[in-house]
Amino acid sequence: xxxxxxxxxxxxxxxxxxxxxxxxxxxxxxxxxxxxxxxxxxxxxxxxxxxxxxxxxxxxxxxxxxxxxxxxxxxxxxxxxxxxxxxxxxxxxxxxxxxxxxxxxxxxxxxxxxxxxxxxxxxxxxxxxxxxxxxxxxxxxxxxxxxxxxxxxxxxxxxxxxxxxxxxxxxxxxxxxxxxxxxxxxxxxxxxxxxxxxxxxxxxxxxxxxxxxxxxxxxxxxxxxxxxxxxxxxxxxxxxxxxxxxxxxxxxxxxxxxxxxxxxxxxxxxxxxxxxxxxxxxxxxxxxxxxxxxxxxxxxxxxxxxxxxxxxxxxxxxxxxxxxxxxxxxxxxxxxxxxxxxxxxxxxxxxxxxxxxxxxxxxxxxxxxxxxxxxxxxxxxxxxxxxxxxxxxxxxxxxxxxxxxxxxxxxxxxxxxxxx
Ligand code: ATP
Ligand code: MG
Numbered sequence: 001x002x003x004x005x006x007x008x009x010x011x012x013x014x015x016x017x018x019x020x021x022x023x024x025x026x027x028x029x030x031x032x033x034x035x036x037x038x039x040x041x042x043x044x045x046x047x048x049x050x051x052x053x054x055x056x057x058x059x060x061x062x063x064x065x066x067x068x069x070x071x072x073x074x075x076x077x078x079x080x081x082x083x084x085x086x087x088x089x090x091x092x093x094x095x096x097x098x099x100x101x102x103x104x105x106x107x108x109x110x111x112x113x114x115x116x117x118x119x120x121x122x123x124x125x126x127x128x129x130x131x132x133x134x135x136x137x138x139x140x141x142x143x144x145x146x147x148x149x150x151x152x153x154x155x156x157x158x159x160x161x162x163x164x165x166x167x168x169x170x171x172x173x174x175x176x177x178x179x180x181x182x183x184x185x186x187x188x189x190x191x192x193x194x195x196x197x198x199x200x201x202x203x204x205x206x207x208x209x210x211x212x213x214x215x216x217x218x219x220x221x222x223x224x225x226x227x228x229x230x231x232x233x234x235x236x237x238x239x240x241x242x243x244x245x246x247x248x249x250x251x252x253x254x255x256x257x258x259x260x261x262x263x264x265x266x267x268x269x270x271x272x273x274x275x276x277x278x279x280x281x282x283x284x285x286x287x288x289x290x291x292x293x294x295x296x297x298x299x300x301x302x303x304x305x306x307x308x309x310x311x312x313x314x315x316x317x318x319x320x321x322x323x324x325x326x327x328x329x330x331x332x333x334x335x336x337x338x339x340x341x342x343x344x345x346x347x348x349x350x351x352x353x354x355x356x357x358x359x360x361x362x363x364x365x366x367x368x369x370x371x372x373x374x375x376x377x378x379x380x381x382x383x384x385x386x387x388x389x390x391x392x393x394x395x396x397x398x399x400x401x402x403x404x405x406x407x408x409x410x411x412x413x414x415x416x417x418x419x420x
Contacts, residue, residue, distance in 0.1 A: 009116065009124030019323050021127065024310050025109050027156045028129040031148040037107040037131055042086040044111065045069075048078040054085030054261065054293050058200040065114040079113035083130045084261070084286065084302055085293065091134055092295040102135035103300070109307075121277030121309050130283075132302035134290075139234050142265040142285060142301050143241035149269060149281060149303055150247045156310070157319040161271045161280060164252035165242075167235040168203070169227050170263050170287065177226035178202055188216045203256045209276075222253050231264060238265055261286040265301060271309070273316025280313055281305030325376025329415055332359040332368040334384030341408065342383055342393070348412050354419065373398070379415060383408075 006012055013021050033039075048068050055061050067079040080086055087106055091097060096104045109129045116122050131148070133141045146163065153161055169177060185198040185205055194213065198205050206217060227235070242249060249267070257266050266284035274280070283303025290298035314321065331346050333339040342358065349356040357375055359368040365382075372380045383393040393411055396403040397418070406414050 007124070009118035011123065016323075019326075020311050020314070020321055021307055023321050023323055024156065024307050024314075025127075025129055028149075028152040028305050028307070028310070029107055029109060030155065031151045032107040032131050035105075035144065035148060037105040037133075040087055040090060040106040040108050041110070042080075042083075042090045042108070044113075045077045045079050046086055046089065048076045050085050050089055050293060051078050051081060054088070054289060055082060056201070056261065058197060058204070061114065065116055067113050067115055080110075081112055081114050083108055083110070083112065083128060083304055084132060084289070087130070087132050087302075088134065088289055088295070088298075088300070089293060091132075092290065092293070092298075097135045097296070097298055102298075103138075103141060104134040105131070106134070107131045119277065121274055121312055123308060127307035128304045129307060130302060130304035132300060134300040135298040137287065137299040139237035139265075140241055142238045143245070145283065145301055145303055146238075146242050146249070146267055147245045147247055149283075149305060152305070153269065153280075153310070156314060156321065158271070158310075158313055158317060160273055160317055161269050161313065163247065163249040164255050164268045164270060165239070165249045166252050166255040166266050167223070167227060167231055167264050168256065168262050168266050168284070169223055169231050173226050173228035173231055174223075174263070177221065177223050180221040180226065181206075184220050190216070206254045207256045217254075224253050234264055257282055257284060261289040261292065263287040267303070269305070271313040271316065274309060274312055277309060277312075279306070280309045325378070327355050327357045327375040327377040328419055329354055329356040329379045329381060330359070330372035330375050330377035331356065331381040332365065332372060332383075334365060334382065335388075337385065337388055338383040341388060342381060345381065345393070345408070345411055349415060352412055352416060354412075354415060378419065381411065381415075 051066060052062055061081045066081050069077050071077060087108060091104055091106065107130065111125055112128055113125055115124060118124060131145060133145065150163065168174060181202045182198060185202055194205060194208065208214065255266055255268055257268065262284040264285040268282040269280045270278045271280045281303055285301040287299035289300065290296060329349055331342040333342045346356045346358045378398055380396045380398060381393050387393055391408055392405040393408055394403055395406045395414065
């Protein structure tokens with residue numbers, strides 16, 4: 001029979017490699033959990049219109065990258081390509097913005113799907129950890145999120161990442177700039193698709209990666225020169241707060257990000273060891289999104305960090321995460337009676353919180369020892385008929401190589417004491 005493979009653009013997370021992913025998710029979510037963010041989980045698919053309206057009709061995500069489907073019941077759904085629209089939808093549906101004080105601070109972790117051209121760091125199924133602070137316009141909130149992401153990356157040992165920062169203005173100043181930019185773009189020699197984009201969302205043309213386009217953009221009007229007083233003040237406070245926190249960033253006037261909903265603060269975390277898939281995370285303020293999906297005005301800010309690319313960035317920097325072995329004690333039985341006794345001891349150890357594993361199957365001592373070594377266990381417990389007759393087991397410290405006989409009745413307490 002033909003064997004199956006993971007679909008194009010996807011890959012499986014397999015031990016021991018998969019432990020890195022768990023550690024990265026843990027490291028990214030850690031600072032959030034300690035900063036008042038509550039965990040939220042939403043479905044893997046949503047009404048396709050949520051993304052069309054929320055992410056934007058002119059974005060690559062919506063026009064090219066979405067996995068859409070029609071259910072047997074006739075509903076038009078899309079596998080979620082990003083988290084923000086879903087999280088805001090869920091918060092509105094549950095009336096979180098009415099229930100308690102604002103902002104509503106939420107974090108999430110999960111799988112996202114985009115129909116992209118697969119390459120290193122760009123997959124059709126990938127993983128993000130994200131955070132959203134909903135319903136408050138306060139530069140300290142924008143600063144908090146940037147600081148927490150910086151802290152997360154640093155706690156992992158990453159050093160060669162940079163933070164790019166920009167302001168996209170608001171409903172007052174952005175339209176004026178938009179028109180000025182459009183006027184400029186109309187005079188350029190651009191292909192049809194780009195010209196169309198210039199009409200729908202001209203700021204996104206600034207984000208065009210092609211050199212032929214970038215060359216023509218020299219001299220384009222810059223948003224910085226059009227920011228209204230309120231946006232300028234807001235942005236300078238964000239900059240001040242993150243600077244005071246010791247977080248280094250670079251101003252990047254061309255940073256517009258691929259989603260339509262951003263206003264004011266936008267930022268991206270880039271890593272220089274990743275080639276063209278250099279963005280390890282990004283986010284910004286999205287003051288208009290709630291209204292775009294039918295909610296009340298709820299100025300909000302958030303980010304999403306890519307787990308896959310963060311793992312690649314760790315590899316690029318040669319950072320080895322300190323992942324402790326999953327197993328502390330490995331028990332090896334040398335007789336049928338010992339199997340029952342040691343299996344019981346393993347269960348007892350586990351009950352008291354000691355990670356333990358057992359010599360399953362009927363292979364010999366040698367192959368069991370191999371499994372014990374592979375498990376990374378600090379201790380092995382070996383027992384055969386003779387040991388049991390004396391009421392003892394052999395406890396071996398795999399680090400020092402020392403071995404001694406321990407009374408079976410004292411095994412759990414002895415192991416716990418030596419592990420402590
Ligand atoms: P890019 O410019 O590389 O396409 P993006 O702007 O589309 O990135 P976001 O929508 O901001 O990415 O998503 C946040 C993070 O999620 C990215 O910084 C990246 O780390 C990760 N990410 C996005 N798309 C993919 C993908 N196809 N494969 C792996 N990771 C991804
Ligand atoms: Mg993209």
